[in-house]
Amino acid sequence: MTTIRSAQVSLPTPTEHSIDVRGRRVRLAKAGAGAPVVYLHGSGDLGGWGRALSLLARDFTVYRPDHPGFNLSDEDPSVDSVLDMAFSYLDLFDSLGLDRPSLIGVSFGGWLAAQIAVLAPARIAKVVLVDAAGLRADIPTPDIFTLSPVQHAELLYHRPVLRNPAIAVAEKIQDDAGLFQRYLRNRMATAHLAWNPYFHDPKLPGRLHRLTAPVLVVWGAQDRLLPVGYAHRWMEALGPADGPVDGPADGPVGSGARLDSPARLEIIDNAGHLPAAEQPDTFAALVREFLSEEKPA
């Protein structure tokens, strides 16, 4: 059982780094000590750190890179898909000398985390998928490419205490040149990777059986960008939570269902698309516990 330590204890604060990855600059924030954890941000994330990451940095070395072409990282001209970006991340892990990091991927970053873990399962310790894109379900979602910054902020957060300030920032985003540049840059980079098929890869479900690391799926109960039905879609695609699937054990694995290292699902109440931002203590406690387990549940 984990305990949430008193807030008075000062939290680790990140340091900024600029990493050379095969001639490109990757901007990266880093804090903490311990086993490596790479946080893969969402497409609308403008580069912030946040309490949840500081809480995790008490027990882990947390890396928060900006994706190629996002925020303050250089574009990588070889990246035209999430699979391409996964290759680019393997280069980053090499540059950082990371030995079997765990991945926490949020939204678009969740899709990326799953793609990296499918591509190079031996390189990844554990995977946390948070309100993750990457799969398609027959559940209506808003098209974020048609949303203004204000509309996006409205849908992103559940709690008014976070939503209202986010809307206020969105209303004036063009007044902050640096922020606006990052917003436009991320929007462009996201379109290039997620415009069509919309935020998913039809081939990913058929490849998820290659993801052998333990997986924790975390979802905001009130997510309106990717409703919680998508969490169940992930669980279905990752394999049954208890026991083998029906049918012959040696049957085809085309559905991606896995018989081993089943995924676990945690739904966080009073949180929208970004549970780490809306419930940082709950989120960090769940993730810390999962990453600290000797064996998957």
Add this chain to the structure above:
Amino acid sequence: VKIFGFHLMPYPDLPREHLDSTDSSWVTLTNALFDPRQGHALYQRYLAELVSYDRAGFDGLCVNEHHQTPYGLMPSPNVVAALLVPQTSCQIAILGNALPLRDHPLRVAEEVAMLDVISGGRIISGFVRGIGAEYHTFGIDPAASRERFYEAHDLIVKAWTQPGPFEWYGKHYKVRYVNPWPRPLQQPHPPIWSPSQGSGETVDWAAQHRYTYLQTYSDIATVRRVFDDFRAAAQGYGYTAPPEQIGWAVPTFVADTDERAEAIALPALDMLFNRLIRMPKDFFFPAGYLTLTSSTRVMGSKTGLGSGNVDVRQFVERGYALIGSPETVRQKFEAYQKELGFGCFSGIFQFGSLGHEQFLDSLNLFAAKVMPAIRDLGAPTPSP
């Protein structure tokens, strides 16, 4: 000045609830509102109107491509051009084929070559990217739009000018055998026009290739700046752009008096600018459609085309439209031509909600009382 007549083929009979709302007229406006019987009547009327440009002595007529919108009923400009070829003897400018939206550029190379051969070499081939909304229509990555445009253009021009078969291995198109039949009649290829609202990249690209640059939907201050940019770009590429390489497209309406012209044209312009060209910013300029520099400027602005709250009278004053009596229009035209130096004029005589008689009266007045006076403006002066 070479004089062209442009037609948008609008579908203006939309319900009051839509017209009075702020909803988009592109991409998401349900096609249940399109009445095919009404559409049939409109197409008959519009095709006749396009032919009337030829009858009135215009040098050419212009068609274009737009999708999923009552703004225009020409998703395929090549189909409309094909219908007009046997009914006309003037040039037909296709403004243009939206290259990045097509699955394969060689289809464009083939279709335009067919039209050119069938028409006896009367085709002008415009190439455009399509407006941002159309990247939603086809699910085409807007961030790859420019790349696809350039590569499709390069492939088409090579297919038209170099004997096939040859191989093409680009980033977006890979073809083992490029060898389209037919080849175009005009040599080395049909004139290529580049219609744009003035993006710096497009202006430079058109100047570099010595194509005719056509400015659309802009105030005179913008037209002036863009034409100056175009001429400067041409100088940068080592030549002086002649007037015939510079075109201006503008909604145009002529009536016997200024008052009458305004009374008829302003409501139609309101339909055009505030109802038919109306969509959210993220439809008009989807992510990656503009360069980072352009989108910083455009996405930060809350007014302008697409917003649905344009003051059309002020728009006319700023030169977004050419409206008035024959005398007024002639005077304005002469002043603009002298100032801006264009050698191609594309009058959009059909726009918004104009009726057939209104269109014809305006066109005939223009042809009788304006055209003779402006034709010789900007004619190339003989070299000393």
